Amino acid sequence: xxxxxxxxxxxxxxxxxxxxxxxxxxxxxxxxxxxxxxxxxxxxxxxxxxxxxxxxxxxxxxxxxxxxxxxxxxxxxxxxxxxxxxxxxxxxxxxxxxxxxxxxxxxxxxxxxxxxxxxxxxxxxxxxxxxxxxxxxxxxxxxxxxxxxxxxxxxxxxxxxxxxxxxxxxxxxxxxxxxxxxxxxxxxxxxxxxxxxxxxxxxxxxxxxxxxx
Amino acid sequence: xxxxxxxxxxxxxxxxxxxxxxxxxxxxxxxxxxxxxxxxxxxxxxxxxxxxxxxxxxxxxxxxxxxxxxxxxxxxxxxxxxxxxxxxxxxxxxxxxxxxxxxxxxxxxxxxxxxxxxxxxxxxxxxxxxxxxxxxxxxxxxxxxxxxxxxxx
Numbered sequence: 001x002x003x004x005x006x007x008x009x010x011x012x013x014x015x016x017x018x019x020x021x022x023x024x025x026x027x028x029x030x031x032x033x034x035x036x037x038x039x040x041x042x043x044x045x046x047x048x049x050x051x052x053x054x055x056x057x058x059x060x061x062x063x064x065x066x067x068x069x070x071x072x073x074x075x076x077x078x079x080x081x082x083x084x085x086x087x088x089x090x091x092x093x094x095x096x097x098x099x100x101x102x103x104x105x106x107x108x109x110x111x112x113x114x115x116x117x118x119x120x121x122x123x124x125x126x127x128x129x130x131x132x133x134x135x136x137x138x139x140x141x142x143x144x145x146x147x148x149x150x151x152x153x154x155x156x157x158x159x160x161x162x163x164x165x166x167x168x169x170x171x172x173x174x175x176x177x178x179x180x181x182x183x184x185x186x187x188x189x190x191x192x193x194x195x196x197x198x199x200x201x202x203x204x205x206x207x208x209x210x211x212x213x
Numbered sequence: 214x215x216x217x218x219x220x221x222x223x224x225x226x227x228x229x230x231x232x233x234x235x236x237x238x239x240x241x242x243x244x245x246x247x248x249x250x251x252x253x254x255x256x257x258x259x260x261x262x263x264x265x266x267x268x269x270x271x272x273x274x275x276x277x278x279x280x281x282x283x284x285x286x287x288x289x290x291x292x293x294x295x296x297x298x299x300x301x302x303x304x305x306x307x308x309x310x311x312x313x314x315x316x317x318x319x320x321x322x323x324x325x326x327x328x329x330x331x332x333x334x335x336x337x338x339x340x341x342x343x344x345x346x347x348x349x350x351x352x353x354x355x356x357x358x359x360x361x362x363x364x365x366x
Contacts, residue, residue, distance in 0.1 A: 060250035067256055074260035076290055077338020085255045095247045109257065117256065132257065171257040175292075175338040182341055183261040190252035199243040 059090040061097070061153065061196060065187055066164065067115035069206055073169055075186070077177045080135055080169035083188055086162040089153035096152040096200035099144050100211065101193040102137040109133070109171070109186035117187050123180035131177040132186050135170045136213055142192045145211035154202035164206035263291045263335040263343040266317075271331050271349035273363030274320060281352045281363065283331045284318040288343070291335035294319075295342070299330045303348040307332055326356045 063085050071082030089095045109132040111124030124130045136145055154160035171188060173181070269285035283296060294314040297307035298321075310331070311319050321329075329352040332345040351366040 058245055058247055060248050062250045063253035063255065065254035065256035071258050074258055076260050077341055078292065081257050081259070083255045083257045091247070093243070115256070115258070167255075173259065177338055177340065179262070179340045179342070181259055184259045186257040186259065188255040188257055190254065191249060194249045196247040198245040198247060
């Protein structure tokens with residue numbers, strides 16, 4: 001509505017002008033917010049990512065071997081021992097792992113004479129075989145094993161990422177392990193996958209976990 | 214600004230706040246599945262071979278028998294023991310007399326006339342064998358046909 005001003009001049013309704021200003025500010029704020037959200041929603045995939053990556057900006061987790069912390073439970077023939085890893089999450093949000101998928105129970109670890117896994121122990125290799133496997137692995141590749149406690153790796157750049165984890169007694173050595181495997185460091189066979197989703201509260205590093213079946 | 218204008222302004226501000234709140238809300242992609250980048254790696258460590266048992270002891274089972282009993286102390290983490298005997302000297306050479314012994318003692322069968330020394334080694338599994346112990350004292354067996362005499366040094 002247009003009002004006739006005191007001096008006869010016509011001017012726009014005050015509410016309309018104020019409303020216009022607020023609407024403009026609101027619109028600008030929403031546009032900025034949307035842009036901000038959008039720019040952070042799309043996450044590029046790692047250059048070495050495989051076809052396993054999800055669409056829409058999710059990057060894969062990486063799991064690497066480390067010698068520290070030293071395993072408490074060592075492997076002996078007929079017994080089980082600890083496995084130590086670090087888990088890296090390149091995403092801008094935490095990721096929670098609830099299960100691991102294992103290779104078969106005839107996929108053996110490679111032995112090394114040093115904790116850096118750089119000098120092979122030729123008579124204690126996966127082909128010897130070393131007789132070291134993932135505990136509870138089966139004849140079927142990809143068998144899934146639930147963690148006792150879900151592990152949450154923090155968002156990229158946050159404390160707890162990478163996350164150091166000791167999987168207690170999750171490696172197994174048969175009674176027939178060769179003598180060359182005495183006092184040897186093992187690179188465990190690659191996991192075939194993990195069950196993980198975005199979200200969760202970060203687990204403190206280092207952590208201890210396991211699967212028991 | 215009149216009360217009507219103020220109410221409108223407040224409504225717009227509230228709407229802005231709600232909109233901004235929604236944009237900065239729960240973790241992005243919450244619930245989205247995340248995969249593993251292959252290959253993964255993990256590290257385990259094996260222990261060492263068992264140590265040698267402490268010096269074993271040999272004893273004739275009786276003065277008129279041709280059998281000797283050897284005893285030794287338990288070795289941590291050992292699953293079985295092997296017993297070796299020498300017939301020339303305490304320094305050997307030694308040959309395997311018994312394997313897969315689970316207890317911490319072993320009794321020989323009837324021995325022929327001669328001098329005997331024994332050593333013991335601990336094993337973990339089938340193939341991880343520790344060093345031999347030191348030798349027992351000398352056991353001397355004399356077989357006189359119907360009579361056997363055993364003496365321990």
